[in-house]
Amino acid sequence: MQLRVRSITYLAEDINGYELVDPRGRDLPRFAAGAHLDLRVAGYLRQYSLYNDPAERRRYCIAVLRERNSRGGSQYLHERLRAGDRIDVSPPRSDFPLDTTALRHLLIAGGIGIAPIMSMVADLRRWRAEFKVHYCTRSPGKTAFHRELQSLAADGRLCFYHDGGDPARGLDIAAALRAPQLGTHLYYCGPGPMMEASAEAAREWPPENVHYQYFTAAPKRIVDKDRPFRVKLAKSGREYDIPVGETIVEVLRRHGIAVRTSCELGYCGSCLTRYIDGKPDHRDQVLEANGRERYVLICCSRSKTPVLELDL
Ligand code: FES
The missing domain is CATH 3.10.20.30 (Beta-grasp domain)
Incomplete structure (x- = not known):
């Protein structure tokens, strides 16, 4: 599909939100919470998770972190793409869906990994499902959706963790995932070290209750x-x-x-x-x-x- 960039929004330090719409204002193909799009940018296909409410039919919203070692994708989106431009986009693909049979949902987001979790939270709120989100970033300034998530934090369904770059000061993932409760499903998405710590801590969980999505490669082997x-x-x-x-x-x-x-x-x-x-x-x-x-x-x-x- 070719979509138009309707708006570009500052979400946090080095993170922009891009709102993509059909140029003729038509409905877009439906997507499931946790889905992502492939964007053709600067000669590469890049994958970005959708963060908006899956009930919305007129727009896709993606959050893009400007990566230091960008091969051109995030740099292009941050520096060259403008509102009004057109961009080639695949239909949404879902490989990180919510499990609708779960009794409760435990979600862990690290940095830009909050994007798929945001769309999941929209569904979970609508379903009045029981859930809890742990959201880890370096600082409030690097926390996308900080304001939007305040009400969830206020009612105890979301906790922010700002570690200043030292994981020891952030969420204790091992403790958070200890003793899995029957019927709880776990979802996690974040940077490599967080993914590794979550995978390690979730070893005792039933594998079918554990869902995750990488948005960067695991650290390369030696x-x-x-x-x-x-x-x-x-x-x-x-x-x-x-x-x-x-x-x-x-x-x-x-x-x-x-x-x-x-x-x-x-x-x-x-x-x-x-x-x-x-x-x-x-x-x-x-x-x-x-x-x-x-x-x-x-x-x-x-x-x-x-x-x-x-x-x-
Ligand atoms: S191109 Fe994505 S796994 Fe190889």
């Missing part, structure tokens, strides 16, 4: 261990060297081979590729153990064997 390897493309028989510091996708692209990607960080699944021979060194956050027996995400994974043969 690069010292990386070794060069070769990929062989089964259909053409061609082989390419993958040096340390370059991904399979980057090398193939450099040789003019088109590969479908989106996040290029190992969390969206767009670059899923079947492998025929060799043993991948999986680095994604998408594939389950059985998927890893046949598939590899080539934007981030490497190879444990000298040659990895792909079904390409």
Whole structure:
């Protein structure tokens, strides 16, 4: 779809909100709480969670953090995109939905991870569901929706944590997730260290009650261990060297081979590729153990064997 940027709003330090509408004012496809859009920006596809109420049909709202090491996506949105511009957008996709059978919901948001949680909160309030939100940021100035969430904080359904950059001063995730109650579902979205701490603390939870969404890649594994390897493309028989510091996708692209990607960080699944021979060194956050027996995400994974043969 091509949508028009109706407004750009300052939400917090380095975080803007973008309101996207149909240029002719028509209703947009429905979305579920926790859904995201792919935006085509500066030659990349970028994923952003919707933060507005899923009951709204006339707009999609996304929050964008200006990333320090932006490859162009967030920088472009912050510096170049203007109200009135048009932008290419995919229909909403939902891979972080609320579980409607839950007795209660426990939600943890870190930084810009509040975006999908905001749309969930809209649904949960409408359903009069029992829920509690833990919202962690560095400071009030870096807290998007600080004012909008005051009423939830006042009635005890939301707690703010400002750690000033020191996680030890923020939410004690292990304590918050200790002793899961029967029927409680957990949702978390935030930066890598928060995701890791939540995953660790939720080990005792029933896996079907735990839902999460990465918006950045988990910290990359130690690069010292990386070794060069070769990929062989089964259909053409061609082989390419993958040096340390370059991904399979980057090398193939450099040789003019088109590969479908989106996040290029190992969390969206767009670059899923079947492998025929060799043993991948999986680095994604998408594939389950059985998927890893046949598939590899080539934007981030490497190879444990000298040659990895792909079904390409
Ligand atoms: S492009 Fe997103 S997982 Fe590879």
